[in-house]
Amino acid sequence: MYILGNLSIYFALILSVYAFIVFVLGIKRQDQRLIDSGRGATLAVFILASVSMLLMFIMLGTSQFQFQYVYQYTSSDLPLLYKLSALWAGNAGSLLLWTFFLTMYSAMVAYSFKMKRNPLTPYIVAIMTLNTIFFYLILGFVTKPFVLLDGVPLEGRGLNPMLQDPGMILHPVTIYLGYVGLVVPFAFAIASLILKNMDSFWIKMTRRWTIIAWLFLTLGNVIGGYWAYTELGWGGYWAWDPVENASFMPWLTVTAYLHSVMIQERKNMLKIWNLSLIILSYALTLFGTFLVRSGVLTSVHAFGETNLGAYFLIFMAFMVIFSMYILMSRYHLIKKDTGQFESFFSKESSFLVNNLILVGGTFAVFWGTIFPLVSEAVRGTKVTVGIPFFNTVMSPILLALLFVMAICPLIAWQRSSMKNIRDNFLIPAIISLVIAGLLVVMGIRDAYPVISFGIIAFMVLTHIVEFIRGTKARRKVTQESVPVALYRLLIRSRRRYGGYIVHLGIAIMAFGIVGANFDIERLETLSVGESVILGDYTITYEGLSQRSEGVNDIVFANMKVEKNGKQLGYMQPERMFYLNWEEPSTNVAVRSTLSEDLYIVLSAWESDQRATFKFKINPLVKWIWIGTYVLIIGAVFAIWKGRYGNVVPRYSGPQRKVH
Amino acid sequence: MSKNTKVILAGCAIFLSIIILLVTATPASSGSEISLLEARVNADQYKDRYLTTEGFLQPGSVDWNPDKVELRFTIEDDENNQLQVFHHGVKPDNFSDDVIVIVHGYLKDGLFEAERVQTRCPSVYEGEDPDDYDEEFHRNLLRENKDEE
Structure with missing residues (x-):
């Protein structure tokens, strides 16, 4: 399995390099056989990535602790679902997941029915393959997923308790699907620039891709917020942490892009703007990864300090310079038949305003995120801007x-x-x-x-x-x-x-x-039988109990909740103690209604059963999740593919012999 | 003036106002990261500034009053610069002797009133074995951080 796993990685690396070379050669020599060969290689890379994923899942699912990754992130007592989701608990695995999605998307574009016989396709797939090569270089030489340990440990280290949450199953996957999805419109944009196809074909063609990527980004962010809200126990869902900002920035720019492309489609305006936006969004996904993996900023989510971030920064710089060069060299062509604004009060100008605000907002978040780095470089002291900064700046913008x-x-x-x-x-x-x-x-x-x-x-x-x-x-x-x-x-x-x-x-x-x-927060230590009054609620502490769940022990408090004298039942905030982990984790008790959430955290207790709680009333929070639906x-x-307006955009750009 | 120019001017106005918003908001809501030495020597200079500092939790200094929900403890660095911290709240996770404690808050008359208390241990996120907790390694880690500043 070890051999098979590594073979699947290195063979895929070789094949993706091969695919890139034959695409470039095929385009140069206008040789269809080379292009077809590249297309085949793209499919093969996708199959190899699937094999790597499958092997990883089998390793994790069957707890083969002789593998370093399995040993590091799982233990045999973990529920199967979390064993499997440990695939994206660490660097190597989450990059493998990213690569898998990337190769899947590349294969989908390469064999797309709508893009059949289209001269853009080889260019697009070549650009996507460039990304695949980068990821396989990382997987092959920096963070290897398939590494054997010297011996076979009896037990793994276990998965960080914070990651043992349903959010873990969905949040990383949705974020990655969003991140990777942006490669597709980016590749289309650059490909049509290279081919000097200046109409909106690429925009129409990638509309679905972009909306799906945007939807996944949105979901990833919201699920992350929901996870933080129920698991971390500080009572909020968003903290303007660098990592959160890293996924919020591309969301803002893609939102801007989705609006401004409508102007280009109808009025043939803002072409350069749209191209810049998609390049920016794509670059921000790489920048986000750089922030998360490099450890340059203090963050609660960071993956530990590795030099991985540096590679992402270099790759990002390379891709940005490359795409800026292409953009600049085609500048006169783009400029040629651009539409004009006809009125101050029109949909076009209001879309433009929306775009400027979104991009301005992105800049504000960017500024706040990198401010500690800038101030350290300029003035020598690390000046941090906290949540208040983001709230002051972003509230008027939003x-x-x-x-x-x-x-x-x-x-x-x-x-x-x-x-x-x-x-x-x-x-x-x-x-x-x-x-x-x-x-x-x-x-x-x-x-x-x-x-x-x-x-x-x-x-x-x-x-x-x-x-x-x-x-x-x-x-x-x-x-x-x-x-x-x-x-x-x-x-x-x-x-x-x-x-x-x-x-x-x-x-x-x-x-x-x-x-x-409008949240209300109270920190209170209660003896058994004591009550606290918070808003309309009367909460009585009736004592601590203990139960076990699998190999883990749970200590929970029984809290009787009444509202305006009416009994509402019991809430049980918990602390969970893990066999394989030193620290306990918090399980918040939330009673959620449309008007407000009652939120109780069990923070500490003494030997005489006095316990300290955090009580919060968070009004209207449920609407955030409803709005997401x-x-x-x-x-x-x-x-959705309906009967109406479902026209495949017609390609009218330059033709080539190869497609 | 053409319509395009007008629209561009309006766009610039929007962008400019966002920049102004940024510049005005930055000093008011920013804080500084300082060392324990600075906190001791230049205490006056950092009055009313939102500060972040870190040090080792001094063994035996923790005084936890559950009824008032008040936590007092002392942190120190390698040169024995000490800082007393007061926090209205509970102990964070992993709050044991010699762990690195990060505190955020205000310095008032030599007492640090922390709004937030966190512990740092690199092992938390990369799944290291807690038994491997190496005091020497943590001391070096803190030293490195000091050097960077």
Whole structure:
């Protein structure tokens, strides 16, 4: 197995180098046989990567501790699901997973039905293969997944308890799918630049890829937040940690990209902007990996200090310089037939504003993340910017974004008249002002939440107006009943209404995020029988108990919860003690309702059973997760293959003999 | 002025305001990482500044008052620079003698009022065997960190 595993890695490295060479040669000599050979090699690399993955899963699943990786990250008493998910617990395995996805995507593009006989394909696959080569170099020489130990240990070290959580099964996979997914539009963009194909073919072709990558990035971030919320026990879901920022930055730029490509498709504008955005997004995924793996910044998630990060930085620099060179050398061609803005108040300009805010936000996050490094280089002291910095800077930026989202759908393309604006905005604006006023009457005096809730309401209302307007217009023509008209309206322009549903999801999430700022926190030591009153809740501590789960022991507290005198049952915050791990881990007890979460952490206890708890009330947090579901529905709706508007974009760029 | 120029100007205005936001927010919400020596010698200079510092937990210095939820302890470095820390909260995980403790908070009259207390042990995330905990290695680690500053 050891031999087989290493063979699969090194053979794949050789084959991917071979694939790259024959693609380049085939393009140069215009020889279709070479291209076909490269295509075959791409498929073979994917099969080899699958073999590596399968071997790794078998090793982990059957606890073969003679392998270093299995020994380091698992133990025999671990549930099978966590044994398997330990594949992405360490560097070598998670890079293997990344490589696997990359080769899978390469093979999918190489054999894509829509890209058949398209001269772009060899270029695209060659660029993706360049990435594959890099990853296999790392897997083959830096972090090897298949390493044998000298002896066979009886037991492994076990998986870090923090990673024994359902979040572990989903979070890394979704993040990697998002990261890798961005390679596809990047490769398409660079390939069409090299071929001097200056229309929007590559954008239309990669629309689904990009939305799927974006969806996975979103999911990865939210699942990560949910995991932190339930597992780490500090009561929040987002801490502006460098690693979180690393996956948030590409999310922001891809969001910008998804909007600005619409302008290019319709108006043939912003070409350079779009190209730069996709290059930037791609570079940020590599930069993120550099941040996580290099240990240059203090972070709770970091994978330990290795020189792996440096390799990513070098590769990123190489890819960025390469793509900038291509972009610059084609600059005059891109410039040639670019459209012009026709009005100040148009959909184009509001999209541009949204883009600038998103990119500005990315820059702000970037600035905050690397500030300690910059200040250390410039002034010699490491100046850290913390959560307050990000909150001060990002709150107005994200609010401005929500505001633009509210206005955008109702502004017409090209030119909007004052009348059009009045018709669309008057009612939503008045209702939102009333809502904001009600909030003030209800006793919320801070400016931020009132403005935020007002803007969120405005945005939801303008989107609803858009749905109503479309249905009305359709009914006028077709005389259908309301549900039928609405349904047909939606499925006939999936992209547009899918996007609006995503917006509504974001609004719901924003509602939760603003609400979560009204949290109440109390730290209290209670004797058995004592109660604490928090908000409307009365929580009584009835004592500690112990139970075992497998080989691990769990100490938990029995907490009787009452709200306004009504019994709500028991909550049991836990501390789990592991056989193979020195430190216990926290299992938070959360009672989640639509209006608020009651959140209890068992922090410490004394010999006389007095125990110290952290109590929190986090209002509206559940809406963040609900909003995510809405967002998923919207995104899937937008890319679902329907009967309408499902045209394969036609390639009209330069032709070559090879494809 | 063409429409394009106008739009570009408006775009610049947005970008500029974000930059201004950044520049104004940075000093107010930033903190400094200092060494224990600096905390002892230049205490006045760092008054009202949000600070981060680290040191070894001094054996036997932990005073935990569960009823008030108050934690007091002392950290020290290799040159025996000591710092007393007060924290309204519970002990973090792995809070045992000679572990490296990172504290974030404010320095008031020689007492460090920590808002956050963390422990650092490289073994936590890379799955090292806790039995291998090597005091010498940790001391070197701290020394290296000092040298970098």
